[in-house]
Amino acid sequence: MAASSHIVQVAVPTPLRRAFDYLSPVYLPPGMRVRVSFGRREVVGIVVGEVERSDLPHSRLKPITQSLDAGSILAPPLLDLLCWAADYYHHPLGEVIYTALPTRLRQGRAAVISGVTVWILTPEAKAVDPETLKRAPAQKRLLQRLAEAPEGLEAEQLAQISPRWAAGLKALRTKGWVSSHQRDSQPIFDRDVEPSPVLNPGQKSAVVAITADLGHFRPYLLHGVTGSGKTEVYLNVIEQVLAQGKQTLALVPEINLTPQLVDRFERRFRVPIAVLHSGLNEQERLNAWLAARDGKAPIVLGTRSAVFTPLKNPGLIVVDEEHDASYKQQDGFRYSARDVAVMRASREKIPIVLGSATPSLESLRNARDGTYTLLELPDRTGGAGMPEVRLLDMRRLKPSEGLSLPVREAIAARLAKGEQSILFLNRRGFAPVWMCFDCGWVAPCRRCDAQLTLHQKRQKLLCHHCGAEQEIARRCPSCQGENLHPLGEGTERVEGALQKFFPRACIERVDRDSTSRKGALEEKLRRVHSGEADILVGTQMLSKGHDFPNVTLVGVLNADQGLYGTDFRSSERLFQLIMQVSGRAGRADKPGEVLIQTWHPDHPLFSALQRHDFHGFAGFALTERRETGYPPYSHLALLRAESPAPGAALKFLHEAHVLAVRLVPEKGLQIMAPVPAPMERRAGRYRAQLLVQSSKRVPLHTFLSLWVEQLAESKFSKKVRWSLDVDPMDMY
Structure with missing residues (x-):
């Protein structure tokens, strides 16, 4: 090897779980981006170190094609953290490092702050009557909006005005009515500061x-x-x-x-x-x-x-x-x-x-x-107090479109006092089931082991797991009957019911469907804070971080959803979600009330919610976890596999199980038998999983390192898509 050559280790974005050796005539510090030849393509990689010798002969080592930075773009502490994360989660280092880089740096672009293009009207355009462009509606809308924004608009803002904004803007430029300039886009906010309130x-x-x-x-x-x-x-x-x-x-x-x-x-x-x-x-x-x-x-x-x-x-x-x-x-x-x-x-x-x-x-x-x-x-x-929590026993109440009489009466009382209400239902759409009332047929997703959800405003049946859409069946495919109806309630149905019960109220629905357009959520929240909205109905989007001073009532519909889920964390998540959304009520000087509709009012989870007793619930849940050996009293890793071919994922996991049993270092490690995923077929792929459980973290990771390395090199791993999830949060 030439005395002046350095063997540089480079992490590249590939599923292969190692760095690759390249030659450089000069020392390159760890954290620097380089362009290298990898197979038949050139990629951007990150230098992670230097070695004296390579496992490959010197003649087979490729040179670094280009250094992209003057020095390290990732400082040593951050690069070390990324290396730790790749090791802990047993994921390829190159893919982990790419997670930390903005897309433009992954593409090899210069690491420099630059402005964005802003479009403004020229002086000549200010004398133009937009009505002269009525045959060019995109140009007309752009001209009107630019006239309302003397500071100018960016491309992202123009795209919201018209889908044909680019062509319209080009036409306006040709007429000399629009010009552009660069504006510093560094995310800096410089406003008058508010004083700190007195702390309790x-x-x-x-x-x-x-x-x-x-x-x-x-x-x-x-x-x-x-x-x-x-x-x-x-x-x-x-x-x-x-x-x-x-x-x-x-x-x-x-x-x-x-x-x-x-x-x-x-x-x-x-x-x-x-x-x-x-x-x-x-x-x-x-x-x-x-x-x-x-x-x-x-x-x-x-x-x-x-x-x-x-x-x-x-x-x-x-x-x-x-x-x-x-x-x-x-x-x-x-x-x-x-x-x-x-x-x-x-x-x-x-x-x-x-x-x-x-x-x-x-x-x-x-x-x-x-x-x-x-x-x-x-x-x-x-000085605000915690809201009063009441449990509504749905065994004794007859709801109308998901709303019990006590909930409807409580909303009416708030409307009379000019106060606001929130109804929480963690299920979007109109109804979760489209069913034949003659034979019991339920509309299924063709690609998932799941039912389709009715979205009435779109007049579609949608799968909330894979996104598939179908036309609403008007005749039952099973019995040919026409007695098909929606079953159950989603936020869209509850919104319609509220409009029927309270026709003069302003109702805002907050879920993924109603807030998909950019800026829609902010506009809805603005209407809540301004007092324009009387009732909010929505999913868990309402539970996070919002402070509504005039909300004095929270109604939790279908609170039992998730109470007996297959995931060992189901009850913890349900408690957290209901307690978080309940906390939206009575946050100012007005007392709050929470009404929880449940078929299981005697369940200890609801008793703890009624007392605002998080520590009581947590003590019960931790005892249960200790007795069952689940986290935080053990450590988990979940090997997932999926394939479009039925049985292929399970076959791979059975092979992985045989390999795992050979590698188990001590009795404290449990290798569970492979099983189909709770939803076996999703988006046309059949899924299965294998759980590994350990009372100690170090033996688990020692085993995982050996297991994943051998899995990656095995022939049967090429036939399926597989991944390892360390400390899984969802056991789906």
């Missing part, structure tokens, strides 16, 4: 405890009832982190569902704030990422993948609603952003605050064992 004793105690550990690793579990002011604790701690010249990374489960949190941060701090979420275009995401990396954004606020955002001067990590399942990636690289955040804080030697009104049982056990420091906020701010 619980908040003060929490702030003092956390700020005492700035500069040291310590995980805090901030458990506060809904409306207890957890966000204010975050803000006060962040204020002191900023005073030290450090950065804060704040994670939220879903950025589009927590606009108030973003707004609180923007109004409170006169500093640049980088916001990272899936709603950004690629340049905006790159700009925010680079602003965080270069230390230009002292606060970084984002969703799950933002946990891998580079920080120049990390000082604090906050994970809001830490219990939320959205923090777990459910495909590809199946990481938990919450757990990675704790590991990152440990490596960066900074405190991390995990906040929730309903903490996960894993975090609560860590707090009880002393691994986390528990901070309690038992009271609501401003």
Whole structure:
């Protein structure tokens, strides 16, 4: 080997679970992007190290094609974290690193902050009457909207005006009526700041405890009832982190569902704030990422993948609603952003605050064992009391379109007082079943082991698992009868019922269907805050992060959904969801009431909800988990497989099971028999799974490393699509 050659190890985006050796005439630091030849194509990879010798002969080593950066784009602490994540979740390193990079960096684009194109009207256009363009409706709408926006509009905003915006804009440019310029798109907000409100004793105690550990690793579990002011604790701690010249990374489960949190941060701090979420275009995401990396954004606020955002001067990590399942990636690289955040804080030697009104049982056990420091906020701010919770025994009540008489009367009372109500039903669509009342036939999905949901406004039957659409059957395929009707209620049906019962009320439906258009959710929430909306009906989107001062009633419909689910976490999730949505009631100076419709009013879960007794429920649930050997008293890994061929996934898992039994290092490891997934057929693919359970984490990962390596090299693994899920959140 030539004395001047360096053997560089490069991670590339491939399912192969290793780095690859290349030659470089100069030293390349870990974390630098390079372009390399990989097979028949050129790809962008990341340098992860250097070795003295390669397993391949020198003559077979390819040279680095091009260095794309002047230095490391991923600093050593972040690169080390990504290597740890690849090892812990047993996922290919190249794919893990790609998760941390904005798309433009994956494509090999320059790592520079740049502006976005903004379109404005020329002086000549201001004298043009839009009615002269009535034969060109796209041009007319663009001209009108641009006239209303003297600061100009970006391409993303223009696309909302007309699907033919590009052609319309080109025509307006040709006429000399539109021009463009570049505007700095760095996600910086500079507003007048609001003063910090006076903290109550619980908040003060929490702030003092956390700020005492700035500069040291310590995980805090901030458990506060809904409306207890957890966000204010975050803000006060962040204020002191900023005073030290450090950065804060704040994670939220879903950025589009927590606009108030973003707004609180923007109004409170006169500093640049980088916001990272899936709603950004690629340049905006790159700009925010680079602003965080270069230390230009002292606060970084984002969703799950933002946990891998580079920080120049990390000082604090906050994970809001830490219990939320959205923090777990459910495909590809199946990481938990919450757990990675704790590991990152440990490596960066900074405190991390995990906040929730309903903490996960894993975090609560860590707090009880002393691994986390528990901070309690038992009271609501401003003297507000907890809402009164009433259980409605549906065995004795006859609902009309899902609404019992007590719920209807309670809504009417709120309307009379000018107060607002929320109805929660975690099922979208009109009805979950389209059924023949003569023979019992139920409309099935052709690609899933599931029933189709009726969406009446679209006049379609939809599968909520694979997205398939079908026309509504008017004649039963089984008995040829025409006695077909919807069975059960979804949010769309309840909305229609409310319009019938309360024709003068303004009703807003909040679910994935009604908020799919960009900006729709924000507009609905604006109408709630302005008092235009009287009743909200929606899914779990209503439970997260919203503060509605005038909402005094929450009705929980079909509360038993999930009570006896097949997943061992079903009851925990049901309790968290109902407690979170119940917390929307009575958050200001008006008392709140929660009505829960249930067929099982004697169930201990509902008794705990009625008492607002999270610790009582958690104690019961933890005891149950200990007795059954489920997390947090054990550690799980789930090997999933799927194939379009019936039986192929199970056959692969049987082979994997035989291999696993040979590798089991000790008795503390249990290899369960392969079984079909709870929904065996989904989107035309047959699915199966194999569960591995261990009382100790280290033996589990030692086994998984050997198992996955041999699975990847086995012949039978090429016939199916398979993945390993470490610490699975869903046992579907």
